[in-house]
Amino acid sequence: MLKFKCPFRKSCVTEGRFLGWWAKSEKLTGRLTRTKKMYGSLPPLFTFGVIADIQYADIEDGFNFKHTRKRYYRNSLRLLRRANEKWKSEAVQPRFIIQLGDVIDGYNKKYDASERALETVVNELDKSAIEVHHVWGNHEFYNFSRDDLMMSALNSKTVDGTMAEDAVQSCSVSDTEESYAYHFSPAPYFRFVVLDAYDLSIIGRKEPSTRYYEALEMLQAHNDNDDLNHPPVAEGLEQRFVKFNGGFSQGQLDWLDRLLTLSDEKLEKVVVVSHLPVHPYSTDPICLAWNYDRVLSILHSHKSVVCFMAGHDHDGGYYRDASGVHHLTFEGVIETPPESEAFGTVYVYEDRMALKGNGRVSDRVLPYP
Numbered sequence: 001m002l003k004f005k006c007p008f009r010k011s012c013v014t015e016g017r018f019l020g021w022w023a024k025s026e027k028l029t030g031r032l033t034r035t036k037k038m039y040g041s042l043p044p045l046f047t048f049g050v051i052a053d054i055q056y057a058d059i060e061d062g063f064n065f066k067h068t069r070k071r072y073y074r075n076s077l078r079l080l081r082r083a084n085e086k087w088k089s090e091a092v093q094p095r096f097i098i099q100l101g102d103v104i105d106g107y108n109k110k111y112d113a114s115e116r117a118l119e120t121v122v123n124e125l126d127k128s129a130i131e132v133h134h135v136w137g138n139h140e141f142y143n144f145s146r147d148d149l150m151m152s153a154l155n156s157k158t159v160d161g162t163m164a165e166d167a168v169q170s171c172s173v174s175d176t177e178e179s180y181a182y183h184f185s186p187a188p189y190f191r192f193v194v195l196d197a198y199d200l201s202i203i204g205r206k207e208p209s210t211r212y213y214e215a216l217e218m219l220q221a222h223n224d225n226d227d228l229n230h231p232p233v234a235e236g237l238e239q240r241f242v243k244f245n246g247g248f249s250q251g252q253l254d255w256l257d258r259l260l261t262l263s264d265e266k267l268e269k270v271v272v273v274s275h276l277p278v279h280p281y282s283t284d285p286i287c288l289a290w291n292y293d294r295v296l297s298i299l300h301s302h303k304s305v306v307c308f309m310a311g312h313d314h315d316g317g318y319y320r321d322a323s324g325v326h327h328l329t330f331e332g333v334i335e336t337p338p339e340s341e342a343f344g345t346v347y348v349y350e351d352r353m354a355l356k357g358n359g360r361v362s363d364r365v366l367p368y369p
């Protein structure tokens, strides 16, 4: 009988026992290889789900304004269900989901169905019991007033105890004109910032507020059409000056700057989200935030920023800018055919994030700047 010298024990072992150990270590290697294939290397620190522009309404399919894209109003609920089931079934469930805005369509208002439609999508999301962070888009304001939204299930604003500094807890500039902007830290060294892209807009603000008049002045300085949803030019960046877009108030921009300064000091990695994209190469310019350039210059002055995620442009987009910030615009569920999908899961590692896309959403590796 063959005898082998075991490196860990003083005694000699038989061939059979040696083969047993070898087989066990092969099994372990196999498991590690499978894990490596699934995640790229080690398991992620945490994951999160992303979905954009669900725009659910219990109505027949229709088209976008230009009649170039079909909109699947009822099917969007089915696609949300499938995304949620996928997230729910994962061995390690996402720590949270980011819903990038326009969760129900403006048509609901016309049929007096806003409350019912919202209840339907919220019930669907609740089935997974995963925490959801809601971003507000233009369709939120077609259906509800800002005050109603603040009291609704779409208000996921939290006060983060890990950054107790008063100046950045949440973005409250004045009692009457509060912004829906906040931040949270799902894991040490990671922070997520939810921005309010309709803080300065004529749909997200009401007369006679200061912000409403400020927004109207900004819009009319660039767009002299009677119908302010009609863009002032046929191409180029000026197209963004339409009523269905908006921007960020000075108060919100200052708050973002202060928050990112603290994140830099704490060596955090930061993801910023908003309904409207802020980089011209990550979207059709008609979907850009009015003062996108102000946000970009703040993002670029802080080393903590990893990526900016947005919705609104249903065709989606991606661009990594010169500062290394990734700009991801997610494809909209509403214009996704029934046989496809539009959602993603982001795997967060020490050195990068990796987006696993489904259907129209592509896979992407997002190394930290």
Ligand SMILES: Nc1ncnc2c1ncn2[C@@H]1O[C@H](COP(=O)(O)OP(=O)(O)O)[C@@H](O)[C@H]1O
Binding pocket: 064, 065, 102, 138, 139, 227, 229, 230, 231, 244, 312
């Ligand atoms: N080129 C345009 N001219 C005039 N109105 C427009 C134009 N594009 C969009 N709109 C109007 O602006 C609003 C928002 O447009 P829509 O495409 O529905 O936005 P979303 O992509 O957020 O659903 C709608 O009321 C739509 O009719």
